[in-house]
Amino acid sequence: MKAEIIAIGTELLLGQIVNTNAQYLSQQLNAIGADVYYHTVVGDNPGRINAAFQTAAARSDLIVVTGGLGPTQDDITKEVLAEYTGRKLLMHEPTLESIAEYYAVRGLTMTDNNARQAMILSEADVLPNDNGMAVGVALTHEGKHWLLLPGPPREMKVMFERYAVPWIQSRNGSAEALYSITLKFSGIGESALEQELIDLIDGQTDPTIAPYAKDGEVAVRLSTKAPSQEKAEAKLQPTIEAIAGRVGRYLYAERDIPLEQAVVEWLQQTGQTVAAAESCTGGLVGQLLTSIPGSSQVYAGGVISYSARAKHEQLGVSEETIAKHGTISSETAEEMALGARRAFHTDWAVAVTGVAGPGPSEGKSPGTVFIAVAGEAGVCSYALRLAGDREMIRLRAAKSVLYRLWQHLKEGAAGAGD
Amino acid sequence: MKAEIIAIGTELLLGQIVNTNAQYLSQQLNAIGADVYYHTVVGDNPGRINAAFQTAAARSDLIVVTGGLGPTQDDITKEVLAEYTGRKLLMHEPTLESIAEYYAVRGLTMTDNNARQAMILSEADVLPNDNGMAVGVALTHEGKHWLLLPGPPREMKVMFERYAVPWIQSRNGSAEALYSITLKFSGIGESALEQELIDLIDGQTDPTIAPYAKDGEVAVRLSTKAPSQEKAEAKLQPTIEAIAGRVGRYLYAERDIPLEQAVVEWLQQTGQTVAAAESCTGGLVGQLLTSIPGSSQVYAGGVISYSARAKHEQLGVSEETIAKHGTISSETAEEMALGARRAFHTDWAVAVTGVAGPGPSEGKSPGTVFIAVAGEAGVCSYALRLAGDREMIRLRAAKSVLYRLWQHLKEGAAGAGD
Numbered sequence: 001m002k003a004e005i006i007a008i009g010t011e012l013l014l015g016q017i018v019n020t021n022a023q024y025l026s027q028q029l030n031a032i033g034a035d036v037y038y039h040t041v042v043g044d045n046p047g048r049i050n051a052a053f054q055t056a057a058a059r060s061d062l063i064v065v066t067g068g069l070g071p072t073q074d075d076i077t078k079e080v081l082a083e084y085t086g087r088k089l090l091m092h093e094p095t096l097e098s099i100a101e102y103y104a105v106r107g108l109t110m111t112d113n114n115a116r117q118a119m120i121l122s123e124a125d126v127l128p129n130d131n132g133m134a135v136g137v138a139l140t141h142e143g144k145h146w147l148l149l150p151g152p153p154r155e156m157k158v159m160f161e162r163y164a165v166p167w168i169q170s171r172n173g174s175a176e177a178l179y180s181i182t183l184k185f186s187g188i189g190e191s192a193l194e195q196e197l198i199d200l201i202d203g204q205t206d207p208t209i210a211p212y213a214k215d216g217e218v219a220v221r222l223s224t225k226a227p228s229q230e231k232a233e234a235k236l237q238p239t240i241e242a243i244a245g246r247v248g249r250y251l252y253a254e255r256d257i258p259l260e261q262a263v264v265e266w267l268q269q270t271g272q273t274v275a276a277a278e279s280c281t282g283g284l285v286g287q288l289l290t291s292i293p294g295s296s297q298v299y300a301g302g303v304i305s306y307s308a309r310a311k312h313e314q315l316g317v318s319e320e321t322i323a324k325h326g327t328i329s330s331e332t333a334e335e336m337a338l339g340a341r342r343a344f345h346t347d348w349a350v351a352v353t354g355v356a357g358p359g360p361s362e363g364k365s366p367g368t369v370f371i372a373v374a375g376e377a378g379v380c381s382y383a384l385r386l387a388g389d390r391e392m393i394r395l396r397a398a399k400s401v402l403y404r405l406w407q408h409l410k411e412g413a414a415g416a417g418d
Numbered sequence: 419m420k421a422e423i424i425a426i427g428t429e430l431l432l433g434q435i436v437n438t439n440a441q442y443l444s445q446q447l448n449a450i451g452a453d454v455y456y457h458t459v460v461g462d463n464p465g466r467i468n469a470a471f472q473t474a475a476a477r478s479d480l481i482v483v484t485g486g487l488g489p490t491q492d493d494i495t496k497e498v499l500a501e502y503t504g505r506k507l508l509m510h511e512p513t514l515e516s517i518a519e520y521y522a523v524r525g526l527t528m529t530d531n532n533a534r535q536a537m538i539l540s541e542a543d544v545l546p547n548d549n550g551m552a553v554g555v556a557l558t559h560e561g562k563h564w565l566l567l568p569g570p571p572r573e574m575k576v577m578f579e580r581y582a583v584p585w586i587q588s589r590n591g592s593a594e595a596l597y598s599i600t601l602k603f604s605g606i607g608e609s610a611l612e613q614e615l616i617d618l619i620d621g622q623t624d625p626t627i628a629p630y631a632k633d634g635e636v637a638v639r640l641s642t643k644a645p646s647q648e649k650a651e652a653k654l655q656p657t658i659e660a661i662a663g664r665v666g667r668y669l670y671a672e673r674d675i676p677l678e679q680a681v682v683e684w685l686q687q688t689g690q691t692v693a694a695a696e697s698c699t700g701g702l703v704g705q706l707l708t709s710i711p712g713s714s715q716v717y718a719g720g721v722i723s724y725s726a727r728a729k730h731e732q733l734g735v736s737e738e739t740i741a742k743h744g745t746i747s748s749e750t751a752e753e754m755a756l757g758a759r760r761a762f763h764t765d766w767a768v769a770v771t772g773v774a775g776p777g778p779s780e781g782k783s784p785g786t787v788f789i790a791v792a793g794e795a796g797v798c799s800y801a802l803r804l805a806g807d808r809e810m811i812r813l814r815a816a817k818s819v820l821y822r823l824w825q826h827l828k829e830g831a832a833g834a835g836d
Contacts, residue, residue, distance in 0.1 A: 013454045015444030016630060019437050022459070026433030036431045037466060041440070041457035048455060055473060180432070191489040195529040201491055211490055212429055213570070221434070276701075276722070282708025283701025286722040290700025293776055293808060301728040303721055304694070304704040310719035310762055314732075344728055358711055385524050389549050390711060392572055
């Protein structure tokens, strides 16, 4: 079943809000076996809504429309669909009564325009609105299925999950749902990863293999249609193993979690702790770690040593090191990590010092970053050359030091008991 | 000029990411006098992309396309537009050289697929990518204007603002542009602010007045069409004054800058410094401050004291205070702020301690947060009750302490010389 999502609302075209409804509905529709091929956004204009309906009917089997069901003059979705399908607009009495009661209970007068929310189309099914007043509509016209849902997400999601999903499923036969597994990687760039997997990607049929970048990390999405989760996993397993065989050292999770979550979980499971010493990242490493609920078990804290003096006084970086190598150096990164580990009494500590830009610092260009990981066995530092603007360099620096920490955690686990 | 935005990417149709590019471009296009009438999202499929191009060309004058310019096999936007317009694909040598240099400088091999990002179409203008590798394209075909931009927002926005806007404006004649001024507020919620301005909002004609919430702050966007910036400002001034007269004490900027930028600029202009002591915000205050270029002049650093022990050892919070009031208290917040001010030798210090959730801590429920501001004159603490999930509570806590700091900075300026 080919699905299309049409969001109606001029505020979307003005860029006042972002189209989260389309994202939500895409996830939901894919999960019940309806393939989403198009999103469309159109404004509160009858001519353009009608044209969008025509375009959708020509290319899609299921058209899910959100928005334009409210009480104001701009809300015309039902009228336009009635005109497009040649059906009548009728008043749905039970909905009208509950709208009237809502006002009566509060001692308010129901304004006429509110009654418009109780309209439905002839020969259509009613989709109740459990979180609002505007009733939804589902109908089939010339073989195409149409659903009209409210715009406000709180109302739309409940209506969709409770009433629209069963309605769609009863018309979709025994569709196979699309199952995806997302493999997450760090420490390798998107194009280098694709290059390692190029023959798999070029030769893909089922499952499909799609690399993409997200939030400073790289992901590979594997998708297949199957009648059940178990069968899907069986179909995906050989491909996962082929990929892991090649790039497993960068693979930190077989589900779509951020790197910091993998790090926190590993520390939790092994009962270890970590602290962070940050300069150019300005607190981002701490913020990423503490965004994970339960991180207080493993993250003791950190120091943002933005000035040379703070690096010396808060972390014990020696004045000699700063004088000889500068604050942006592997020597300083190592002393920052050792200092944080000492100060916070943790098993591990990470450190980042570098130039985020836009200008150079201490004669070093933006993207010059040194990171270090200190543990019981000692301390390692790494020199990075990162691309992008200030925020991207900071994000990549934070993810890089977490990647190195994760590598050390894995090596530590591998070494134990050998 | 009727504009349409086409976002290309299967990850959008699967609902893995939300279409923020369309929102951004809508705002930008409206601001330069191009009316956006449609958004379309289509997947990485040549046939459907071609069909979307045909639909767009029939109904729009300016088609802005994002996505599909990268190095992987899925990235086919340029190929499809070349086929649609009958133009050739050519290699843009300068871009190819800079991609090759990026890899050479790092001692890495440029993979073949990376060269694809340097392709352009014949008889087209090149839009440089200052934040990435894939070069953009602008061309006119049978009277319709086409722009191809990268998908990643950091690359797309810079390319659009620096190169696409002038290109569009040179082809858009003397359109009356839409001018907007954004007033930024902190320390007041969106609905409370709207209530203070309700008669202005209800009675608006020109300029339009639109309150909205963004990133833990509240904004009011005033918009009007005018032939020039000066005339627009004259039209907007009375409304700005009416609003400032009512809610001026929450108004921190008359341009769309984040609160942390206003704070950093004030500190820069007055030659003052600040440090931060953070617990539940985990580094977010430091990260917000250091996201502003030049913050190293004013932000000395901070401590993320995630454990009670760290609060004591790093910031000097007394064991007696922790035993008597707990780590989530105004007393602890004050000692954290005083400790940070001392440790980093700054004029000011801010502190945050609280419960971000999802669970309670020390018997206090999520959203219970204490913040403090320490300066030469002493220290003030504030008790907050914040709503939302973990990330929203952390963001609101960080913004709240920066708001209080900003208030103290203003008061300091007001007091001097009276």
